[in-house]
Amino acid sequence: MxxxxxxxxxxxxxxxxxxxxxxxxxxxxxxxxxxxxxxxxxxxxxxxxxxxxxxxxxxxxxxxxSKDVASDYLSFLLQHYSCFIDGEVFQYKRDFDLKTNLLEKKKAKEFALSDFIRIFEMIVDVRFISLEKDVHGEMRVGNRFKLLDKEKNNKYIDRLRHQKDNVLQYLIGDTDFFDVDFFNTNGWLQEIIDFEIGSQILIYLNDKFQFESVEYNSENKKAILIHEKFKGKFESLEQLIFIENQIENRENVDRAFIISLFYFFKRKIKLKMPSTKLFTQIINDFFELNIGLVKDPSSETEAHLKRTEKLKNEWENFNSRMSKI
Incomplete structure (x- = not known):
């Protein structure tokens, strides 16, 4: 939704x-x-x-x-132009089956692997792919589905954050704005559609031949993973989704903000939270931060009060949106 x-x-x-x-x-x-x-x-x-x-x-x-808005806008574009995506993916599947249905399984897998690598390198800029050692100590490309997820977030979602006029048309609900002419005259959109076509073909080939292990992939996946790993430590999954969105959508996340975030839930609206030690550990591990222990602010500074008031308003807006989904 x-x-x-x-x-x-x-x-x-x-x-x-x-x-x-x-x-x-x-x-x-x-x-x-x-x-x-x-x-x-x-x-x-x-x-x-x-x-x-x-x-x-x-x-x-x-x-x-925000990244949340850009991610939502991307989901809309993929749904809105799904006819282009579905048609190309169906065509590939049909052609692949025609080419491999008479081959032995080993030969079909070799053919599929060749396509898998070729398509991956078409939709991901291989110049920026990092290598890692496998179980045998040999250097190889990292998990391709992890890299696809990273490419989607760092390249496409980040790019959409700066499309001020186009996103505004989405926010006012003018779906007619996004017609065939819009698609034909925007190379960046065609690139996104190509990326999605390639991603779906890679998933199709991987489901058949298991070239890569696929990690759980979902919006708000950090919130979901934290909720599953630390059952009963937080009030709800929605609370964790809010925390993830707050951290991921900020340009700079410092210790002062994390302190305000923690005590907003703990004291301002009195929702269940883990200990300060565990919360600090969770934030550092899951969001790749390096903040010191979250401690009780010694005084209610003006900056802390302003952050708390802003969090209160954003929490109310967040709950209002979630209730409509």
Whole structure:
């Protein structure tokens, strides 16, 4: 189920200027601002040119959509243009069966492996593939399905975060905007469709011949894995999905934010949480962070209070969206 399709009122947006539209996107927690530093002046603090210091003026008028929104938008595109995908995948399956149905199993597997490698290298930029040692100590390409998942997240979802006008059409629910002409005139979309076609063919070949072990793949998979591994330590899976989205959608995650996140659930809305030690371990292990032990903030600082209030608003919005799914 798509979370964000038609979540904004088109009639309301038409009456607003650009800055007011950005305010609406911000109110709905759909975008993330990034601060860009602009050199305002150079200050000489000594004789050496090494002691010149730049004075920066921070501006926050640049924004991109959250990873959650971009991921949802990607799901929409794949559903909306599924006829292209399904047709190509069906054609491949039919041709493959015609070419291999009279071959011995070993020969058919060799033919399939050749296709498996060729198609993988067509949809993944092999220049950036890291190698790892197998059980025999030999260097080889890592699990291809892990790499596909990484490519999808790092390349396609990240790219969609910056498509401001196109995503806005999705958010107001204008599905007619995404017609055949839109597909034909956008190379990036054709690349995404090719990636999905290739991915589905790889899955088909792997199901038949088991070239690679396939790990559990799902949206919010970190939340699901934590929920399964630490049963009874958290109030609910929805709580963990919120935590995952908060961490994954932030540009910079520091210890102060994690502390506010923990105590928002523990004290502000009084939901079940693990110990501070276990929570710190979970955050570091599953999100590849390196924060110190989450400790009780010594005082209710203004920054902590602001973060807590923002978390409260986003939690309420999150629960509202989840209830509609």
């Amino acid at each position: 798509l979370k964000y399709l038609g979540c904004l009122d088109e009639a309301q947006l038409k009456t607003l200027d650009d800055n007011s539209k950005i305010d609406v996107l911000k109110e709905h927690n759909l975008i993330i601002f990034s601060e860009s530093k602009v050199i305002e002046a150079s200050i000489n603090t000594g004789l050496s040119r090494l002691l010149f210091k730049n004075k920066f003026k921070g501006i926050t008028n640049k924004y991109s959509y």
